[in-house]
Amino acid sequence: MNKREISKPLVIVLCIAIFFSFSFSVREYMRIHRSNIIAMYRQQITQKIIRNHGTLTEKNVDLISSWMTFEYINRIFALPADYLKNSLAISDVQYPRIPISRYAKNHKLDETQFIAQIKMAVGAYFLPH
Amino acid sequence: MNLFLSSFLSFVLLYKYWALFIIVLSSSFLLPLPTNTILVATGAFASQGYMDISVILFLAIIVNVLTDCFAFFLTYRYGKIIIDKFIPKWDGKVFSVEKYLRNYAFGTIFLTRIAGPFAPYVNFLSGLIGVRFKKFLLADFLGNTIGTIFFVSAGYVLGNYWEIFIDDIWLITLAIFVLLLIYFAYKFYSEKKENQKK
Numbered sequence: 506m507n508k509r510e511i512s513k514p515l516v517i518v519l520c521i522a523i524f525f526s527f528s529f530s531v532r533e534y535m536r537i538h539r540s541n542i543i544a545m546y547r548q549q550i551t552q553k554i555i556r557n558h559g560t561l562t563e564k565n566v567d568l569i570s571s572w573m574t575f576e577y578i579n580r581i582f583a584l585p586a587d588y589l590k591n592s593l594a595i596s597d598v599q600y601p602r603i604p605i606s607r608y609a610k611n612h613k614l615d616e617t618q619f620i621a622q623i624k625m626a627v628g629a630y631f632l633p634h
Numbered sequence: 635m636n637l638f639l640s641s642f643l644s645f646v647l648l649y650k651y652w653a654l655f656i657i658v659l660s661s662s663f664l665l666p667l668p669t670n671t672i673l674v675a676t677g678a679f680a681s682q683g684y685m686d687i688s689v690i691l692f693l694a695i696i697v698n699v700l701t702d703c704f705a706f707f708l709t710y711r712y713g714k715i716i717i718d719k720f721i722p723k724w725d726g727k728v729f730s731v732e733k734y735l736r737n738y739a740f741g742t743i744f745l746t747r748i749a750g751p752f753a754p755y756v757n758f759l760s761g762l763i764g765v766r767f768k769k770f771l772l773a774d775f776l777g778n779t780i781g782t783i784f785f786v787s788a789g790y791v792l793g794n795y796w797e798i799f800i801d802d803i804w805l806i807t808l809a810i811f812v813l814l815l816i817y818f819a820y821k822f823y824s825e826k827k828e829n830q831k832k
Contacts, residue, residue, distance in 0.1 A: 557793030558681050568794060572640035574647045581682050581794065604644035 563631035566624040571609070571616055575601035582627055592626040639668055639800075643675055650685055651693055658694050662701040666751045670785050671800050677789025678796035690786055698747070698778040699771075702757045706770055709761030717762075734818070737825070739765045740773045741817040747777025748784070749803075749810040 537543060560583045561568065569578060575589050579601060590600050597608060605623065609616040646653045654676060661667040673694060680687035735742055735756070743760060746753045760770050789796045 554791060554793070557791070557795055559794075561794060565794065568797075570640070572643040572647075574644065577647050577679075577684060580684050602648055604647070606640065606644070 563628040566627050569605075569620060569624055569627065571606035571620060572604055574604050575608075578623070578627065582630070584627065584630055588630060589623065589626060592629070593622060639671060642668065642672055646672060646676060646679070647684075651689060654690065654693055655697055658697045659701050662698050662754060662757075663705060664754050670749065670781075670803055670806075673782060673785035674789035674792075674796055674799055674803070677786035677791075678793055679789075680786070681790045681793040687786065687790060691782060694782045694786070695775075695778050698782065699775055702747075702753070702774045702778070703771065705754060705757035706761040706765075706767070709758045710764065710767075711761075713758070713762040735759055736763055736765065738818060738821050740769055741821070742814070743770060743773035744777040745810050745814045745817065747774060748781035749807040 561581050565582075568581075575595075578584065578589065579586055586601065589595065595608070597603060597611070600608075603611075605620060606616060608614075609619045642653075642657060646657070649656075654672070657667055657672055658669060661669040673690075676685055676690045676694075677687065679685045680690055739760065743756055743765075746756045757774075788799055792799055
């Protein structure tokens with residue numbers, strides 16, 4: 506069986522490289538730790554998660570899409586169950602368990618225009634009365 | 635967002651867990667449905683309090699595993715009879731795929747659970763060529779659990795802004811595909827090395 510020969514200088518160079526990389530990593534970690542970068546990022550991520558999970562407001566009406574049901578819109582914007590029904594004069598018996606696209610199709614409405622109306626109605630809910 | 639996906643999202647909003655059950659069942663059996671995107675969406679719906687994340691995870695994992703096992707047993711039990719009936723000259727081998735799947739069964743089953751449209755076909759083939767059931771079940775359960783938890787939690791973390799993720803799901807599929815290739819290359823190399831030793 507052939508035994509591989511390992512060059513000693515190469516091993517020494519590798520050991521030195523590993524030592525320097527390790528000490529550099531530890532030094533960088535300590536620097537990051539001291540400057541509070543990790544805590545700052547953690548805080549930013551937590552804020553983002555909170556922002557992603559909060560109840561939506563008038564600033565988020567652009568999220569409304571044709572696949573959403575009225576029930577879902579009521580839920581994510583925390584609207585009263587009959588708010589959209591009254592403000593858009595919806596008489597469909599399937600309300601609120603009907604997607605916007607199906608409602609627009611059933612009632613021969615222009616989908617884009619209808620979504621714009623819903624966005625306005627939702628936005629209006631958040632205006633100070 | 636395309637009409638195809640929109641219809642499924644409306645379906646999930648209307649029928650919640652029943653819709654998820656039907657979508658997961660159909661896609662693990664044969665239909666190429668956008669299940670990963672649906673899982674991301676349901677994770678987001680859970681974060682908004684519209685669905686329950688533990689029910690979603692439980693349902694998706696259990697239905698996936700049970701359907702995969704059903705598909706496996708279907709071809710394990712009846713595959714050869716059906717093929718013999720329709721392909722009389724079949725020599726008992728599923729082209730060249732059989733050898734590869736037999737050798738690399740665990741990794742192939744595991745990775746195809748997480749992403750890509752090949753999972754149902756791998757289920758049928760695994761049963762047909764007689765992969766050991768314990769191996770199939772372990773790989774299937776692990777792959778489905780990791781994949782489901784990943785996609786549902788991604789949706790849960792992104793919450794109201796989950797839609798920004800759906801355009802990047804193909805990247806995950808690509809990553810899985812690359813992993814699969816690396817896995818094949820590794821297995822092929824180690825097999826070759828072992829043969830050389832002998």
